[in-house]
Amino acid sequence: MIRSVPRSRLFDGLYLTYLVFFFVYLALPLLVTAAFAFNDAPFPSLPWKGFTLDWYLADGTEGRTGLFHDDALLSALWVSTKIAFWVTLVSVALGCVNAVLFERLEFRGKEFLYLLMLLPLVIPGVILGVSILVFYSGMANDVSRLWGLELDVFRPGLTLVVMGQVTFITTLATLVIAARLRKFDRQLEEAALNLGATPLVAWFTVTLPWLMPSILGAAAMAFLMSFENFNTTVMLTGSDTPLTVALFNRLREGSTPVLNAVALFLMLVSALLAVTTLRQKR
C-alpha cells in the first residue's frame, strides 16, 4: 500500500472518500460554532435569520449583550490571561532547566528521575487538581485550626490553579526544549569556549539562540494549554473564575450565541499564536 505498489481504482476511490469524510468530521463542529456567532437569532440553531455582529457588539439595550459588553466574560478572560502568563513563565523556565539537566549532565539515578519527569503525562488532569487541592488546601486548613494562621495563598484560587497547570505543562515544555537541545552540535559551544568565552557567555551567545525557536514554541503551547485547560482548573479555582469554567457554567444554563462569539474569538487567538510560532520556526 505504498506508492510503488499498484492499487486498484476502487481502493483509491474508497480511500479518498474516507479522507474527505474524516476532514469533514474534523471541521464541522468548529465551522458551525463559528457560523452561529453571526446568526441574528437568540438561539444558536437553524433557520438562518441573517448576519449580525450583535453577539460581539450589542450593549444590552435591546436585550442582547455582546461579548465586548459582557463584564462577567471579559473579567473571566482577564483571569485566564493572568493564569496563562504565569504558567507560561514558570513552566518554560523549568522546562529549560530540565532540558539541560537531562540532555547535558550525567548523574546517578538519571534514568529514574527522567521517568519521574514523564509522570505528570500519565496522571489524569482531574487527579492532578484533586491532589494539589487536598495537599495545599488541607494544609491551609490544618494551619488555620492549629495555629490560627491564615494561609490564603493555598486556598482555592489563582495560585493553586497556576500550580496545578504548571505540574503537567512543565513536562511538555521540557520535552519540546530537550528535543531541540539533543540536535545541538556541541562543537559550536566548544568553539566558543576555545575562543575565550566563559561557559556562561557561551551558553547565552551560542546555545540559547539555538534553543530560541523551541522556547518560543513551548511558550505558545504552554499558553494555549493553560488557557484551554478545564479538568485541573475546575478543581482549584476560587472566586475568580477563569474563562473555561465561566463558559461551562453558562453552557449549563443554556446556550446563547454569545458562547459562539467567545468560541470563535478563542479559535482566532489560538490560530494567530500557532501561525506566529510556525513563522518563527522557518
Place this chain on the structure above:
Amino acid sequence: MRSSAGRLSLILLLTPFLLWIVLLVLLPHLQMLRVSFQVRESWDTLVWGVEQYQNFFSESYYWRTFVRTGVMSVFTTLLTLLIAFPIAWYIARLARGRARGLLFLACLIPFWASELVRTYGWMILLRESGLFSTWLQALGWVDGPVEMLYNDIAVIIGLVYNGLLFMVVPLVTTLDGMDENLVEAGYDLGGGHLTVLREVVVPWAMPGVVSGCIVVFMLTLGSYLTPILMGGKDSAWFTQQIFTQFITRFNWEQGAALGVLLLFLSSLMVWLGLKLTGQSLRKVMG
C-alpha cells in the same frame, strides 16, 4: 576545580526539578493516598480505616460507573486508533509535497479550540434543535425533530474527536521513519496486504501506536466535559463522581479514595499496554 564546578551546576539544575516534582507531584499524591485511608469520626478527629474503599465496593453506583468508564475508554481508544491509522498512513506514505504538510496541519486545526468549544460544536450539531436534525427533516427522511445528543454514541463521537490528534501525530511520526523497502520486500516475498500489514507495518509502528493509545486512553478516562455535556442521565463518568465528592459534598476522604482508584486504573492500563507490547515509557513518551 572542574569537578566542583560540575557539582555546582548539577545542584543548581537539579534543585528546580526536585522542587517541582516533589512539591507538585509526589507530596500531593502521597497526601491524597493518606487522606483516602482516613475516616472522619467527628469534625476534627480522624482515624485510619478503609471505609471509603468499602463504600466503593458496596455501593454499586460507584463501581458500576468505574467499570463503565474503563470499558468505554478502552473502546474509544481502539476506535480512535482504527480511524486514525489510515489517515496517518496517507499523510506519512501516500501524500506528497505540499499536500502532506497541509493535511497534517488540517489534522491539528481542531485543537486550536478547547475541549469545551469542541463539545459545544457537537452539541449544536446533534441536539434536537440541532443541524443534523434540521437537515434530516429538510430532506424528508424523518417526520419530527430527532434527539441525537445525550446518549453513549454521542459521548463516544465526542471522545474520539478529542483524542484524534494525539493518535495521528505519533502515528505519522513513526510511519514516516519506515523504510519503504521493507514493505516492498514483504510483497516480493509473496505477502498479501494483510500479511504485510500484520508482519511489517504494525510491528514497525508499535511505538507510535502505544504512545497514541496511552495518551488517548488517559485523556478519555480523565475527561469530564464531554461525558457530562453530551451524555444522558445514565451515562455517568467516574471523574464526575470525584468532582461531586469534592465540590458538592465536601467529602474529601471519599473523593480522595475515588481519585486513588482512578489513578490506579490508569496506571494499571498504561503498565499493561507497555508490558503487552514490550515498550518502555521512556521510548514511547520521551
